[in-house]
Amino acid sequence: MERNSNLKRHLCAIIMICLISELQSQTILSQPKSITKKEGESADFTVTLNEGDPRTTVTWYKDGILVDKNDSRITYDEVERGNGQYTLRITSLKRSDKGNYNAKCEIYSREDIRTQNAELTLIEIPAEEYPICTTWKKTYNIMDLVNVTCVSENINPQPNLKFERRKTNSTILGNETNIWISMEFRAVPNLNGQSYTCRQFGDRLSAEYCEITLNVTNEINVTILEQEDKLYDVGDIIKLQCIGNYSKRANFSWFINEKKILQYSNMVEIKIEKYMNNGDNVTCKIIENSPEEGNASVSLRINSNELTVEEDPKRVCSNVEVHVSSIGAIIGLLATITVILFLILLTLLYSTYHLYQIKKNKPDKLLVQHHLLPRSSTRITTVSDDPPDSAI
Structure with missing residues (x-):
């Protein structure tokens, strides 16, 4: 018995769902549709009912929260309510408007009916001040490291950034709020007054540009x-x-x-x-x-x-x-040794030559001395027994 009771309850639930779906299909002729818009444009969500009962009221919800009618950008357009059309219009779209929208239809003498969700996808546009070209210093000295950066807003979809007249693209870096590209190089005199241009673009974005001019000093540095x-x-x-x-x-x-x-x-x-x-x-x-x-x-x-x-x-x-000091010392030592050896060689040569001259001239000197000696004479001495006259 209990099993039959549960079966009956399930069958009743299925029948109720089918009846509600059939009732909705008969009541809602067209559902609001998902749309994609650019930031700043307008968006319309429309539901069409099969009857234009003046007692019917339609209210709109975003992500389950009632849409604020007090917002000057939001309008409940019910001009065609006699034809069963109810429209939610949002002008000057903001990033906060992204989300899922549906309508609650309160039809007289019937249960309230909810439409399907319709998603608003927003193409975000960078703020007017972007892109921004910056550099680290107002004036660079010769051979300072120069950094040129192009900054944009981190939005969805992300824009592209590129320095004009550059063969290679810089890698895009970013955080939660901004994205940027950079290039670095050394400052040289001919870069004084040089301008660098950055382009911001995307599939559904109009191209925007920023430019920066370098100041490089010509002082000795x-x-x-x-x-x-x-x-x-x-x-x-x-x-x-x-x-x-x-x-x-x-x-x-x-x-x-x-x-x-x-x-x-x-x-x-x-x-x-x-x-x-x-x-x-x-x-x-x-x-x-x-x-x-x-x-x-x-x-x-x-x-x-x-x-x-x-x-x-x-x-x-x-x-x-x-x-440097070792090489200088070695060179000085070699020079000193060379001078000493040269002096020793000269001394040896002079001594050798002097001894040779002495040896060569010695026989001549002896011969000269021999010729200068007086000839020897013979003295004859007579021996007598008589004393000399002086002795007498």
């Missing part, structure tokens, strides 16, 4: 370009270049922590040694013929985990300095 922007380890080689708005006659000097390591060249290679410190400053100074001087410095980013404390009273800051 020097910067240092690292080969790689990274954390260096002991043994790594850092290549640094001193670049600026200078002539070919400019003189360069390189320093590490105010200690000169190199002169004349605008490039230097530095090997990271264990006794060097993270944050050591490398400075390039440039002197033109005029008294003006430009300089720029960069701090070395060294992995402190590999640094050790070593005895270095003079604190040689760079392998470049060691190489």
